[in-house]
Amino acid sequence: MTAQAQHLPSLTTSIDYATLATRFRPIFARIAEGAVARERERALPYEQIQWLKEAGxxxxxxxxEHGGAGASLPQLFQLLIELAEADSNITQALRGHFAFVEDRLNAQVSGSQAVWFKRFVEGDLVGCAWTEVGAVKIGDVITRVSRQGEQWVVNGTKYYSTGSLYSDxxxxxxRRDDTGADVIAAIRTQQPGVRxxxxxxxxxxxxxxxxxxxxENARVEEENIIDFATRFKYQTAFYQLVLLAVLVGSGRAALRDFSAEVGKRTRVFSHGNAPSTRQDPQILQVIGKASGLVYASEAATLRAAQAAQAAYLAHFTDDAETERQANIAAELESAQAQVVAVELVLRATSDLFNTLGASGTSTAKQLDRHWRNARTASSHNPVIYKERIIGDWHVNGTEPPYVWQIGGAKQG
Structure with missing residues (x-):
């Protein structure tokens, strides 16, 4: 048995989900209380994310054994769905953090791994900065890591740095200047070189x-320059699963809010079906159908999370082919769940407006935020390409890509 295999049980032990969720649900409820006001005022949730940090x-x-909860991936994504129901922005803001945690979980057991576990337990959060725009071409990386005297520094500009404003x-x-290798640089945000x-x-x-x-000459410790080739293999599936949690949470929140509005609505239409909106069978049908759409999306997401957990476990075996097949399954199942969730949650968050009159569009209620948030999350990692990738696997057995980029088209 390898050292990795011996360490495996401590990495995958799951606690009872009810116990785990009970620890965080009071915080989720507090987060939900201010969600409408934050949306209306575009107030960033610094305080709310601090609550989560302090709660571990x-x-x-x-x-x-390192001070964490030892949750499985299905448990993590179930928690992220509950958090997204409270405020889907916060779940997405933590996307980079949990991906970096996952990478450290997959890393070789070493002193540096324990250092990062300690940081996570103490509350440190990690944002992400991967995407470049402008003149960068597909496959190129403009941001550079280079040696400057006795230290390493980073120079470049990144966009869509999700969660980084809240992170440590x-x-x-x-890309390294000396070798040309692509790397991950874990950089402290609190330094003069980061804006x-x-x-x-x-x-x-x-x-x-x-x-x-x-x-601009942002410092990075040499031990925090990580070869990208060692990045955990099911990373694109993982990133997609976070977005699916955002989608499902948005759908659950829409169902909650529209149901509450229907329950207290006093106005009815002359051509309706009942003396009150809450008794109108057509209105109840809309609510019921939306509930089913959201339920199916959540079920698909959690099923795909099981495939990601299997890929995580397979990494700690000595069987390369087993790990390869597990990674294929994780990628395909996250894509299949994406196809389902995008269509169903967008339909639910739109159709729910049929339960209310024009008052449902009031900016004071901010009910439109659920569709807007779902539509925005659905625009990442375009679903049309995922549908093609799934079809190519079924028809031609083509292995799905695990890493992809966006950038300007190369000429010629």
Whole structure:
């Protein structure tokens, strides 16, 4: 048995979900209380994310022996769905953090792994900064890590730096000047060389902290420069699962809010079916159908999370082919769940407006935020390409891609 295999039980032990969720649900409820006001005022949830940090939410996947909760991936994503129901922006803001945690879980058992586990348990959060825009071409990386005297520094500009405004560290994708290798640089945010902006202008998910990050000779310790080739293999499936949690949570929140509005509505239409809206069978049908759509989306998401958990476990075996097949399944199942959730949640968050009159569009209620947030989350990792990838697997047995980028088209 390898050292990795011996360490495996501590990494995958799951606690009772009810116990785990009970620990965080009071915080989720507090977060939900101010969600409408934050949406209306575009107020960033610094305080709310601090509550989660102090409660150890960022360490739920850390092994129990290192001070974390030892949660499985299905448990993590169930928690993220509950958090997204309270405020879907916060779940997405934590996307980079949990991906970096997952990478450290998959890393070789070492002193540096224990250092990161300690940081997570103490409340440190990690944002992300991968995407470049402008002149960068597909496959290129403009951001550079280079040696400057006795230290390493990073220079470059990143966009869509989700969650970085709330984070202690940034998981940054860059290229080494000396070797040309692609790397992850884990950079401390609190230093003069890092400048962050809240300039994300999307019509949904507006408080995710997804703005521009500029790095000007930002220092990075050599031990925090990680070869990208060692990144955990099911990472694209993992990132997609976080977005699915955002979608499902948005659907659950819409169902909750529209049901409450229907329950207290006093006005009826002359051509309706009952003396009160809450008794109108057509209105109840709309609510019931939306509930089913959201339920199916959540079921698909949690099924895909099981495939990701299997890929995680397979990493600690000595069977390369078993791990490869598990990674294929994780990627395909996350894509299949994406196809389902995008269509069903968008339909539910739109159709629910049929339960109310024009008053349902009141900006005071902010009911439209659920559709806007779902539509924005659905626009990441375009579902049309995922549908093609799934079809190519079924027809031609083509293995899905595990890493992909966006950038300008190369000429010629």
């Amino acid at each position: 939410f960022g360490a739920v996947r850390v092994p129990v 560290w940034i998981d940054l994708f860059a 962050q902006s809240d300039d994300w202008d999307g019509f949904g998910q507006r408080t995710t902290g997804s703005g521009t990050s500029v790095f």
